[in-house]
Amino acid sequence: AQKITQTQPGMFVQEKEAVTLDCTYDTSDPSYGLFWYKQPSSGEMIFLIYQGSYDQQNATEGRYSLNFQKARKSANLVISASQLGDSAMYFCAMREVSYSGGYNKLIFGAGTRLAVHP
Amino acid sequence: EAGVTQFPSHSVIEKGQTVTLRCDPISGHDNLYWYRRVMGKEIKFLLHFVKESKQDESGMPNNRFLAERTGGTYSTLKVQPAELEDSGVYFCASSQAAGGRSEQFFGPGTRLTVL
Numbered sequence: 001a002q003k004i005t006q007t008q009p010g011m012f013v014q015e016k017e018a019v020t021l022d023c024t025y026d027t028s029d030p031s032y033g034l035f036w037y038k039q040p041s042s043g044e045m046i047f048l049i050y051q052g053s054y055d056q057q058n059a060t061e062g063r064y065s066l067n068f069q070k071a072r073k074s075a076n077l078v079i080s081a082s083q084l085g086d087s088a089m090y091f092c093a094m095r096e097v098s099y100s101g102g103y104n105k106l107i108f109g110a111g112t113r114l115a116v117h118p
Numbered sequence: 119e120a121g122v123t124q125f126p127s128h129s130v131i132e133k134g135q136t137v138t139l140r141c142d143p144i145s146g147h148d149n150l151y152w153y154r155r156v157m158g159k160e161i162k163f164l165l166h167f168v169k170e171s172k173q174d175e176s177g178m179p180n181n182r183f184l185a186e187r188t189g190g191t192y193s194t195l196k197v198q199p200a201e202l203e204d205s206g207v208y209f210c211a212s213s214q215a216a217g218g219r220s221e222q223f224f225g226p227g228t229r230l231t232v233l
Contacts, residue, residue: 004160043226044225044227045209045224047221104151104166104213104217104220105151105166105176108162109160111160
């Protein structure tokens with residue numbers, strides 16, 4: 001069965017430092033996608049970054065980068081130069097892709113709550 | 119461009135009552151998804167519409183839950199009768215395409231409390 005594991009219920013980091021949020025996944029499908037979402041206290045889910053299973057390079061989006069280690073089945077999120085506004089819940093998610101294109105649900109991890117301290 | 123909207127933002131009902139949640143996807147998005155997060159657990163998939171058709175409803179917990187998307191626009195999720203374990207946050211998401219890199223845009227969620 002497909003599964004996403006986030007082992008860090010909470011993390012804290014000093015402002016301007018980098019932080020890594022862990023995510024491991026389990027799937028038997030060779031084709032899949034990995035997502036990270038941010039959920040601030042206001043509740044909305046904000047898409048951060050995407051990594052496809054066949055992507056050769058690690059994904060980057062501004063201060064966000066994804067450390068994708070396929071053999072280890074890990075997709076850790078790295079936030080560089082943390083800001084106070086980065087304090088939020090962070091969810092790792094996986095989507096399995098069916099060749100018919102009809103299987104698109106996201107499977108989420110339990111989330112990691114990040115606190116950025118000044 | 120307006121994002122995914124959900125109504126109401128909060129709902130408090132008593133066990134046995136009926137509640138209907140509404141989701142308005144981003145205009146032009148054929149794909150609409152419902153998820154929920156119960157009791158601080160993982161966010162779980164409920165179902166996926168493509169236009170007005172249910173593409174995947176494998177996550178619907180039981181027959182007390184009924185989702186509709188008439189006309190392929192907005193969607194409703196009805197819980198009848200509500201039970202205590204239905205309390206949680208119900209998220210709706212939409213996407214233009216399905217699969218691959220297509221991003222699912224989430225709404226702010228509806229927080230449901232069943233007393």
